Amino acid sequence: MQGLNPEEYTVLNSIPGIGKVYSAGILAEIGSVKAFQNANSLAKYCGIIWNDNDSGDFEAEDKRMSKAGNSYLRYYIIEATGSVIRHCPEYERFYQKKYAETRNHQHKRALALTSRKFIRLLYGLLDKSQLYSPEK
Incomplete structure (x- = not known):
């Protein structure tokens, strides 16, 4: 096993x-x-995607998050996102925006959407071997 x-x-x-x-x-x-x-395939591996709950012309508003994927990675990503929200104003603003937009399960939904944003950041930084620099 490699370190x-x-x-x-x-x-x-x-x-x-x-x-x-x-x-x-x-x-x-x-x-x-x-x-x-890409970042979407990483998100799918984490299980931070939503199942379609549609039928014909009906499109459900309240979609459940998929439980497929690596549950340990999902745990680390969601917990890390909570920490990033507390330490990074850009992510706090994004979380608050998504919280305000959502009617049901506000915290869970906003945290999951912010986690997707965090996964895109994570993938981009790791793929390019680049250190984080905050937006100004």
């Missing part, structure tokens, strides 16, 4: 709110980000 890549570990630790435990857990469950074609 953690120190470069990827450093990249994750550059994100505000992500500490040693979240970095190690995420990297241990992902393996190599190169195994994924």
